[in-house]
Amino acid sequence: MSPRVGVVTFPGSLDDRDAQRAIRLAGAEPVALWHGTTDLSKVDAVVLPGGFSYGDYLRAGAIARFAPIMASIIDAANDGMPVFGICNGFQVLCESHLLPGALTRNDHLHFICRDQKLRIENTTSAFTYGFNTNQEIVIPLKNGEGSYIADERTLDELEATGRIIARYIDGNPNGSRRDIAGITNEAGNVVGLMPHPEHAVEAGFGPSLDGLTFFTSVLSRLVNA
Amino acid sequence: MSIDTTAQASATPDAQQPWSELGLKADEYDRIKVILGRRPTSAELAMYSVMWSEHCSYKSSKVHLRQFGDKAPKTDALLVGMGENAGVVDVGDGYAVTFKVESHNHPSYVEPYQGAATGIGGIVRDILTMGARPVAVMDPLRFGPADAPDTQRVLPGIVAGIGGYGNCLGLPNIGGEVVFDQSYLGNPLVNALCVGVMKHEDILLATASGTGNLVVLFGAKTGGDGIGGVSVLASETFDADGPAKRPSVQVGDPFTEKVLIECCLEIFAEDIIVGIQDLGGAGISCATSELASNGDGGMHVILDSVPLRDATLSPEEILMSESQERMCAILEPANLDRFMEICAKWDVDAVVIGTVNSSGRLTIEWQGEQIVDVPPRTVAHEGPVYNRPFAKPASQDALVANSAASLARPTSADEFVETVLTLVGSPNLADKSWITSQYDRYVLGNTASATPEDAGMVRIDDSTSRGVAISTDCNARFTMLNPYLGAQLALSEAYRNVAATGARPLAVTNCLNFGSPEDPSVMWQFSEAVTGLADACLTLGVPVTGGNVSFYNQTGETAILPTPVVGVLGVIDDVHTHLSHGLPADGLTLIVLGETKAEFDGSEWAHAVHAHLGGQPPQPDLEAERQLAEVLITAATDGMVSAAHDLSDGGLAQAVVEMCLRGNRGATLNLSGDAFTGLWSESVARAVVAVTSEQSAGLLALAQQHGVPAAVMGTSGGTSFVVNSPDVTFSIALDTLREVHTATLPALFDH
Numbered sequence: 001m002s003p004r005v006g007v008v009t010f011p012g013s014l015d016d017r018d019a020q021r022a023i024r025l026a027g028a029e030p031v032a033l034w035h036g037t038t039d040l041s042k043v044d045a046v047v048l049p050g051g052f053s054y055g056d057y058l059r060a061g062a063i064a065r066f067a068p069i070m071a072s073i074i075d076a077a078n079d080g081m082p083v084f085g086i087c088n089g090f091q092v093l094c095e096s097h098l099l100p101g102a103l104t105r106n107d108h109l110h111f112i113c114r115d116q117k118l119r120i121e122n123t124t125s126a127f128t129y130g131f132n133t134n135q136e137i138v139i140p141l142k143n144g145e146g147s148y149i150a151d152e153r154t155l156d157e158l159e160a161t162g163r164i165i166a167r168y169i170d171g172n173p174n175g176s177r178r179d180i181a182g183i184t185n186e187a188g189n190v191v192g193l194m195p196h197p198e199h200a201v202e203a204g205f206g207p208s209l210d211g212l213t214f215f216t217s218v219l220s221r222l223v224n225a
Numbered sequence: 226m227s228i229d230t231t232a233q234a235s236a237t238p239d240a241q242q243p244w245s246e247l248g249l250k251a252d253e254y255d256r257i258k259v260i261l262g263r264r265p266t267s268a269e270l271a272m273y274s275v276m277w278s279e280h281c282s283y284k285s286s287k288v289h290l291r292q293f294g295d296k297a298p299k300t301d302a303l304l305v306g307m308g309e310n311a312g313v314v315d316v317g318d319g320y321a322v323t324f325k326v327e328s329h330n331h332p333s334y335v336e337p338y339q340g341a342a343t344g345i346g347g348i349v350r351d352i353l354t355m356g357a358r359p360v361a362v363m364d365p366l367r368f369g370p371a372d373a374p375d376t377q378r379v380l381p382g383i384v385a386g387i388g389g390y391g392n393c394l395g396l397p398n399i400g401g402e403v404v405f406d407q408s409y410l411g412n413p414l415v416n417a418l419c420v421g422v423m424k425h426e427d428i429l430l431a432t433a434s435g436t437g438n439l440v441v442l443f444g445a446k447t448g449g450d451g452i453g454g455v456s457v458l459a460s461e462t463f464d465a466d467g468p469a470k471r472p473s474v475q476v477g478d479p480f481t482e483k484v485l486i487e488c489c490l491e492i493f494a495e496d497i498i499v500g501i502q503d504l505g506g507a508g509i510s511c512a513t514s515e516l517a518s519n520g521d522g523g524m525h526v527i528l529d530s531v532p533l534r535d536a537t538l539s540p541e542e543i544l545m546s547e548s549q550e551r552m553c554a555i556l557e558p559a560n561l562d563r564f565m566e567i568c569a570k571w572d573v574d575a576v577v578i579g580t581v582n583s584s585g586r587l588t589i590e591w592q593g594e595q596i597v598d599v600p601p602r603t604v605a606h607e608g609p610v611y612n613r614p615f616a617k618p619a620s621q622d623a624l625v626a627n628s629a630a631s632l633a634r635p636t637s638a639d640e641f642v643e644t645v646l647t648l649v650g651s652p653n654l655a656d657k658s659w660i661t662s663q664y665d666r667y668v669l670g671n672t673a674s675a676t677p678e679d680a681g682m683v684r685i686d687d688s689t690s691r692g693v694a695i696s697t698d699c700n701a702r703f704t705m706l707n708p709y710l711g712a713q714l715a716l717s718e719a720y721r722n723v724a725a726t727g728a729r730p731l732a733v734t735n736c737l738n739f740g741s742p743e744d745p746s747v748m749w750q751f752s753e754a755v756t757g758l759a760d761a762c763l764t765l766g767v768p769v770t771g772g773n774v775s776f777y778n779q780t781g782e783t784a785i786l787p788t789p790v791v792g793v794l795g796v797i798d799d800v801h802t803h804l805s806h807g808l809p810a811d812g813l814t815l816i817v818l819g820e821t822k823a824e825f826d827g828s829e830w831a832h833a834v835h836a837h838l839g840g841q842p843p844q845p846d847l848e849a850e851r852q853l854a855e856v857l858i859t860a861a862t863d864g865m866v867s868a869a870h871d872l873s874d875g876g877l878a879q880a881v882v883e884m885c886l887r888g889n890r891g892a893t894l895n896l897s898g899d900a901f902t903g904l905w906s907e908s909v910a911r912a913v914v915a916v917t918s919e920q921s922a923g924l925l926a927l928a929q930q931h932g933v934p935a936a937v938m939g940t941s942g943g944t945s946f947v948v949n950s951p952d953v954t955f956s957i958a959l960d961t962l963r964e965v966h967t968a969t970l971p972a973l974f975d976h
Contacts (some may be wrong), residue, residue, distance in 0.1 A: 010571065011480070011483075011484050012393070012483055014393075014394075014395030014483075015395075015668060015670075016624065017669070017670070018668070018669065021670055036570075049670075051395065051481070052393045052479075052480060054479025054480065055393065055478070055479070055481075056393075056480075065793050101949075101974065108975075109387075110385070110645065110662075110663050111385075111388045111389070111392055111661070111663045111664075111665075112662055112663065113661075113662050113664060113665050113666055113667065114658075114662050140667045142392075142665045142667060142668075144392075164712050182460070194491065196667065199667040199668075199670055201670075202264075202670070203801070204671060204673055204800060204801045204886070205670060205671065205673060205684070206670075225754040
């Protein structure tokens with residue numbers, strides 16, 4: 001039986017169907033999860049998709065963090081379940097304190113959508129396991145509040161412990177500290193990424209197929225676990 | 226405050242009413258009295274004034290727009306024609322697609338961010354109302370000169386508003402236009418297009434039928450925003466002692482709209498409603514009168530039930546508010562519980578505000594008193610119709626006589642290089658990614674092609690990869706020189722752009738942006754443009770499915786260039802076969818399809834280099850467009866070309882430079898005739914394709930079979946754009962071209 005990967009829909013989630021499609025193409029069974037319940041439907045991993053949950057009111061991710069389903073996800077993540085936050089999902093993970101730091105307004109103050117080159121620097125996390133060290137990939141980036149920020153000590157620690165999973169190369173699109181595009185927690189099971197791998201999983205749609213590896217990585221972990 | 230009831234209206238026939246302030250003419254007011262057999266109540270007067278406004282009633286344009294129906298080509302593709310919220314076309318496999326373009330020009334000038342944002346919101350609700358899931362948006366935009374101070378004010382706000390609303394709705398923005406011209410200073414054009422997809426059996430209509438059925442208002446609460454959006458309503462007319470004047474620009478909340486979309490789609494999926502209408506211009510007045518008029522003809526509404534954001538609103542204001550993100554549904558009482566359950570799941574407010582009956586009247590009560598009692602058709606569909614006088618402007622002959630033939634042309638190699646760079650970096654032809662990168666083009670994961678490609682394209686079915694392509698176009702300088710031909714040229718270009726991606730053009734929508742209909746010169750432009758477009762649609766076999774007329778686009782006496790924006794929708798069996806314009810490899814042969822004539826009047830060259838406008842536009846050739854399209858569609862389906870780009874603004878030079886920059890490789894053009902004509906003519910029915918040595922013979926044979934002239938003009942490769950001709954030889958490094966092409970908009974707006 002193929003692993004079941006949940007995708008949470010909050011009010012205002014936008015890339016939830018896209019994430020489900022990516023999970024299907026990677027060979028797993030996508031399971032729709034609703035923000036208003038605490039039921040994780042026995043999934044093996046969870047994706048928090050991109051979008052504007054609750055309109056991004058107050059602060060991006062700040063309200064979603066209090067959704068009933070997040071209590072279950074925080075518990076499961078602390079027990080080792082793989083959790084992948086993409087864009088708004090990354091913001092939710094930071095607001096939930098599953099990941100350190102915060103995502104703030106792009107330094108140029110505009111929303112930006114472009115094909116972005118990244119270097120994968122961590123190949124041990126649950127979602128980057130399938131990449132080669134320092135592999136360069138191109139996937140879409142689209143955000144208005146994508147500038148990663150944390151205090152210097154946290155940034156040093158993320159670097160020292162290899163928890164920066166990907167950095168922007170050929171131009172920082174939003175002012176992120178130390179060109180950070182994504183990070184993981186100490187255990188490597190919770191990953192946040194600002195660009196959108198789910199939009200680079202099919203020939204003819206998106207700039208590459210590089211995004212698929214994020215989803216196949218977690219599958220190989222789950223199948224081999 | 227006393228309530229102006231129907232009884233009071235009968236009792237006080239001579240009470241003074243502000244019909245003139247509300248924009249009604251004396252004979253229109255008299256007609257309302259004849260219809261009702263008494264004077265209207267203040268609420269009725271409010272309803273008639275907004276519904277009989279130019280925006281809602283099309284009273285100046287109706288007699289001309291009939292041509293789109295009278296001359297409609299015979300087609301099986303049209304499932305729902307003009308007159309509904311949006312037209313619907315059959316795109317095969319049981320799928321139907323609905324699309325429409327609308328204007329939000331004036332609100333965007335007053336308040337750029339909210340005006341543009343709610344323009345997206347309104348057109349998306351129109352598409353949703355047909356029962357479709359909205360799948361993409363596009364924005365044709367026109368501004369004053371790029372370096373004008375007011376353009377600096379409106380452009381960033383409009384772009385941010387489109388992005389801020391559209392991105393948050395989760396709809397990919399896949400194309401549109403950005404054009405700068407002096408005539409739009411003081412009156413920018415912000416048009417918005419949306420396309421939606423559904424199965425044939427899921428098409429919904431705005432109708433209130435079934436006596437006893439319920440009228441449910443759901444979505445956002447009603448506030449004081451947008452009152453007067455479609456009319457000249459002044460708020461103090463109704464309540465001199467009330468709160469301060471309401472803003473007449475609506476304020477949008479994309480999060481509410483996103484939730485409303487998902488809520489509606491879940492409701493549609495359960496088949497529990499009879500009819501639905503969105504609330505846009507003229508708010509509840511429009512929704513209730515149109516629903517009742519289209520249905521069994523009777524409806525009773527209890528206006529006190531409407532949830533309000535501002536408890537001080539008068540009934541007239543509630544009837545006219547254009548608060549965003551609201552919908553009105555008709556359903557059987559048995560389905561109410563389920564309907565409410567779905568709304569509760571999405572945290573959408575919903576309340577029953579009335580019932581359908583067989584009275585033939587729309588009646589509305591407020592605090593237990595009857596304030597409206599009207600035949601709904603007279604409000605919604607039987608408004609005034611005008612035959613406005615029209616006459617060719619006295620200046621037209623002089624304009625046409627002033628051709629571009631006498632303008633100085635480049636002769637030396639240096640002058641040719643300078644001309645290429647001037648055009649490539651001119652605001653109209655420069656790279657637009659400063660704007661389009663603020664829009665999400667990837668969301669939903671179905672975008673096969675987006676700006677800067679010739680047309681936007683989205684997949685509509687994962688399993689078959691069937692897709693639709695859309696392009697919007699209008700060269701308003703051409704329309705100024707000859708509105709009949711100019712409108713045909715707008716259609717030609719959009720049709721060609723769709724075909725250049727490999728999709729088969731199917732249907733047309735339009736947004737007709739003009740000056741004041743009270744100016745006979747403007748009405749002449751309008752009537753000529755509509756006739757030209759209707760004639761061309763008939764010839765090309767693509768019906769007009771709907772659209773929008775925007776009049777009064779002028780500041781003072783000077784109208785904008787007549788701007789009939791034409792959107793063409795096409796269908797492609799498998800989006801993987803679509804064509805794009807980047808040169809994918811070195812050593813490809815470049816072939817120009819179509820005939821190039823010395824046509825420079827109204828061209829981008831005349832505009833950007835000489836600031837000249839005069840003469841006659843290029844001669845449309847619809848049969849040649851049709852044959853060119855056949856070649857491009859077959860070539861795409863059968864893999865006979867490696868890249869394709871339509872030829873239009875800026876001619877062959879601009880097209881090949883764009884192909885080079887997109888593919889990141891150079892090209893050499895070997896021109897046999899006059900180099901200037903070869904590079905910058907804007908003759909119609911042309912495209913440039915790139916073919917491998919294996920593809921070449923087949924493509925040339927295909928072109929010959931369709932009678933399309935085909936000339937080998939060059940090859941791809943290298944790091945420069947090189948032109949060889951009997952007159953002149955020159956070369957420009959790609960790096961230079963890229964720098965000039967991409968620097969213009971950031972230099973103007975990035976601060």
